[in-house]
Amino acid sequence: MARHTLEYPKDATNTVKRYNAHAVYALETIHRIVNTCQILHVSFNTPSQPFPVTLPMIGQMGSFDRPSADLGDPLELYLHGYVSSRMMNTCRSSDSGDADSGEPQGMPVCIAASHVDGLVLTLTSYSHNYNYRSTVLFGYATHVTDEAEKLYAMELITNSVVPDRWRHTRLPPTKAEIQSTGILKVRIASGSAKISAGQASDDKTDMSNEAMLDSTWTGVLPIYHTMGDPMPSSYNRVDVPAHVTEFANDFNTDNRQLSLDAAKGERRAL
Amino acid sequence: MARHTLEYPKDATNTVKRYNAHAVYALETIHRIVNTCQILHVSFNTPSQPFPVTLPMIGQMGSFDRPSADLGDPLELYLHGYVSSRMMNTCRSSDSGDADSGEPQGMPVCIAASHVDGLVLTLTSYSHNYNYRSTVLFGYATHVTDEAEKLYAMELITNSVVPDRWRHTRLPPTKAEIQSTGILKVRIASGSAKISAGQASDDKTDMSNEAMLDSTWTGVLPIYHTMGDPMPSSYNRVDVPAHVTEFANDFNTDNRQLSLDAAKGERRAL
Numbered sequence: 442m443a444r445h446t447l448e449y450p451k452d453a454t455n456t457v458k459r460y461n462a463h464a465v466y467a468l469e470t471i472h473r474i475v476n477t478c479q480i481l482h483v484s485f486n487t488p489s490q491p492f493p494v495t496l497p498m499i500g501q502m503g504s505f506d507r508p509s510a511d512l513g514d515p516l517e518l519y520l521h522g523y524v525s526s527r528m529m530n531t532c533r534s535s536d537s538g539d540a541d542s543g544e545p546q547g548m549p550v551c552i553a554a555s556h557v558d559g560l561v562l563t564l565t566s567y568s569h570n571y572n573y574r575s576t577v578l579f580g581y582a583t584h585v586t587d588e589a590e591k592l593y594a595m596e597l598i599t600n601s602v603v604p605d606r607w608r609h610t611r612l613p614p615t616k617a618e619i620q621s622t623g624i625l626k627v628r629i630a631s632g633s634a635k636i637s638a639g640q641a642s643d644d645k646t647d648m649s650n651e652a653m654l655d656s657t658w659t660g661v662l663p664i665y666h667t668m669g670d671p672m673p674s675s676y677n678r679v680d681v682p683a684h685v686t687e688f689a690n691d692f693n694t695d696n697r698q699l700s701l702d703a704a705k706g707e708r709r710a711l
Numbered sequence: 712m713a714r715h716t717l718e719y720p721k722d723a724t725n726t727v728k729r730y731n732a733h734a735v736y737a738l739e740t741i742h743r744i745v746n747t748c749q750i751l752h753v754s755f756n757t758p759s760q761p762f763p764v765t766l767p768m769i770g771q772m773g774s775f776d777r778p779s780a781d782l783g784d785p786l787e788l789y790l791h792g793y794v795s796s797r798m799m800n801t802c803r804s805s806d807s808g809d810a811d812s813g814e815p816q817g818m819p820v821c822i823a824a825s826h827v828d829g830l831v832l833t834l835t836s837y838s839h840n841y842n843y844r845s846t847v848l849f850g851y852a853t854h855v856t857d858e859a860e861k862l863y864a865m866e867l868i869t870n871s872v873v874p875d876r877w878r879h880t881r882l883p884p885t886k887a888e889i890q891s892t893g894i895l896k897v898r899i900a901s902g903s904a905k906i907s908a909g910q911a912s913d914d915k916t917d918m919s920n921e922a923m924l925d926s927t928w929t930g931v932l933p934i935y936h937t938m939g940d941p942m943p944s945s946y947n948r949v950d951v952p953a954h955v956t957e958f959a960n961d962f963n964t965d966n967r968q969l970s971l972d973a974a975k976g977e978r979r980a981l
Contacts, residue, residue: 453760484765496823553767557750560873563944575767580762603832609927614836630762640942654946658950659944664749666934666935667934675910677928
């Protein structure tokens with residue numbers, strides 16, 4: 442790749458302080474972790490309580506202004522949410538705008554996406570570890586009100602659940618469907634990822650403990666998401682289509698391989 | 712079960728407003744979702760930025776004062792974290808105490824735990840859905856400093872990763888290991904869960920659309936975590952022990968069955 446690899450700038454918000462050797466700031470890596478995560482955890486504050494509120498949501502990185510943008514380009518995060526939810530209401534009351542620019546500033550949110558790739562079992566409980574890929578993005582969320590952008594986001598998010606699903610559903614969505622679908626757009630301020638992949642590892646003292654070595658199993662238990670056989674609905678009339686079988690095959694092959702590569706200490710290009 | 716089923720009281724913080732038919736407040740259900748989740752997303756605020764910060768952590772519900780407590784009893788959440796992390800530092804500065812009681816109030820946190828059980832594909836993108844189990848707990852986090860309680864939590868958390876693993880590791884942990892292991896205890900203020908399980912379902916208008924019914928596959932793609940064959944470390948000398956093989960078998964059987972039951976619209980006792 443000839444072009445420069447873009448990274449989120451390190452600042453006080455996103456700089457990883459613990460195990461910073463695992464830290465990654467490349468946009469492409471971070472965006473891929475988000476886009477392959479089936480549930481994102483979106484956190485925000487409400488004025489009425491001291492706790493942040495976290496909602497599990499479905500979302501995808503994309504660019505309405507430049508739909509052909511790569512994963513390594515600056516992107517926005519589109520989230521699927523409901524207009525009547527607490528989050529939307531809070532967001533709306535934050536839409537009042539930035540005094541300087543007149544632009545809506547949006548609600549400050551933190552988005553977390555995490556994959557577990559394996560359990561690493563060692564001689565001591567202290568050295569036990571996970572193989573994982575996790576990322577956190579910080580940004581400002583606003584409502585999407587433009588209908589064309591909303592349709593772009595609805596298609597993006599539907600196809601993130603099952604690739605190519607959108608054009609296999611009843612189109613176009615009705616006015617009522619579009620209106621009652623809440624879409625949030627998050628303008629990303631910063632982000633970082635942490636990735637851990639590798640075999641079991643113990644410290645020197647324990648590695649010279651022959652009794653422990655002779656009695657304790659050490660290694661990795663690979664973990665990955667699996668998709669089972671498609672289960673047709675009671676009203677289904679058609680065979681499982683290619684866009685579903687291909688997705689299930691890719692999903693199972695890719696997730697398993699990624700977990701096994703991590704257990705061997707290898708990490709395919711992320 | 713003769714005794715009363717305990718529930719978290721509904722208040723402004725935890726009451727589910729959207730799709731509240733899916734809402735569950737029973738302690739047992741909520742605690743089980745947390746205890747079977749391999750990564751918890753822990754969110755808190757720092758004074759230096761507008762965004763909440765979310766960290767992926769490992770944790771488990773338990774009771775140091777009453778270790779024999781059931782899942783349906785009031786419990787605390789123990790989290791594994793590092794003393795030098797931003798979270799711990801922020802938490803420490805909140806440990807200053809409640810003026811009224813002299814008790815440490817702790818840092819307000821929100822903990823989210825989510826499982827995806829299946830993708831529900833329907834005739835319209837609008838009716839697409841997930842089968843899932845998710846929960847959110849709100850509470851106050853403090854450092855665990857008492858050594859006996861810290862050891863209790865270390866054992867609890869290690870055995871939550873692989874049941875019975877603790878006594879198969881080198882014991883006891885060294886003073887240095889105990890000292891440099893950060894453990895947070897969260898006193899739970901409230902919580903709720905949302906559970907969705909079921910087959911595909913479309914609305915009346917779409918169900919009378921013969922062309923769509925003749926061309927569109929509808930049904931559930933079950934999703935579950937799978938554990939692959941254990942991969943021994945380069946220095947492992949022993950066969951895979953029973954506590955690992957039994958766990959892997961149970962993990963694979965239970966997760967798959969739960970996902971298939973959800974796809975059929977059944978839900979085993981949670």
